[in-house]
Amino acid sequence: MLPHYGDTALMQAAVQSVLDQTDKDWRLTVVDDGREPGVPEWFASLGDDRVRYMRNEQNLGITRNFRKCVELVESTHFTMLGSDDLLLPTYVETMRAAIEAVPDAAIYQPGVEVIDEHGNPSTSLGDEVKRRLYAPKHNGRRLVLSGEPLAANLLGGNWLYFPSICWRADAVKAVNFREDLSVIQDLALIIELIRRGEKLVVEPAPAFRYRRHSGSLSSAEAVTGARFGEAVRFFNEVADDLDRHGWPRAARSARRHLSMRLHALTMLPGALRHRQSDATRRLLKYALTRSE
Incomplete structure (x- = not known):
């Protein structure tokens, strides 16, 4: 396909x-x-x-x-x-x-x-x-x-x-x-x-x-920070689902979503270069916080 x-x-x-x-x-x-x-x-x-x-x-x-x-x-x-x-x-x-x-x-x-x-x-x-x-x-x-x-x-x-x-x-x-x-x-x-x-x-x-x-959809949305808003919602939802499923280790991993937060940090230079202050704030917030 x-x-x-x-x-x-x-x-x-x-x-x-x-x-x-x-x-x-x-x-x-x-x-x-x-x-x-x-x-x-x-x-x-x-x-x-x-x-x-x-x-x-x-x-x-x-x-x-x-x-x-x-x-x-x-x-x-x-x-x-x-x-x-x-x-x-x-x-x-x-x-x-x-x-x-x-x-x-x-x-x-x-x-x-x-x-x-x-x-x-x-x-x-x-x-x-x-x-x-x-x-x-x-x-x-x-x-x-x-x-x-x-x-x-x-x-x-x-x-x-x-x-x-x-x-x-x-x-x-x-x-x-x-x-x-x-x-x-x-x-x-x-x-x-x-x-x-x-x-x-x-x-x-x-x-x-x-x-x-850099022309891909995920790259474009990452620079604006939109990708990470969707990611937060997904990881929170799947963590709750996995807790109910009896997979606590996987649920903890979802709540940490470490690699996505590290990726947000790598996107900061692009947001700064494009003078996107709103995206910069969103990326920083996402990178430095996690669900509990």
Whole structure:
């Protein structure tokens, strides 16, 4: 699945990365939430029956378009590819091997290479923190994770790369994305799946290129501080839910949400540079306080 809104050239590169797969047994559905000219014609020119393109009659917004994509899934497993990200040629092959090895998991995280706007290797503070502090050490071995320890780990610092994940369709369809969230809806879905007893597989083989650039929705909302207001609400709600579920360690991790507060501090220079005094105050307040 490819929910599209934004840069046409980057979307076309994402589609080409699907066409270039070594394993040819795949289908691609693109749900276009924009109005860029020439896009329907470009898809028609591909002449590939495995590629299905549709354009929304009206703009749905990111979360409603995600939900529509989930509803359109027809296969047993799917990926919600970002329209500016890239699959490495062995993505389908790698994910198929992971599914065959652990068929009862719901979440499959492959190895990820981070790139910038121009496709060059890129490293940000956030990605280094993910890799060094939060991501489990796999030493080249496939890992299978689940339960409260996994929930506590991810609520402390979400080291997953959402657009790279391969999902088991029936598990996601039973939950889907929360309509009231716009930038943290992926973590909300993942925590709910874990709470329901689902497993996460870490497949160390690199299979995906994640594009990190300042033009993303989450980056734009982070600079204004809007992302963190949504995060506070989510972490407070999920902490209460996990307490009721009997997972006190995960609930404490949600209330601390340490990595998000550290991330707020890293966004302060941008807010100051843009002379956004309101955003600066919100980011400081978020970074220096936590729920109890």
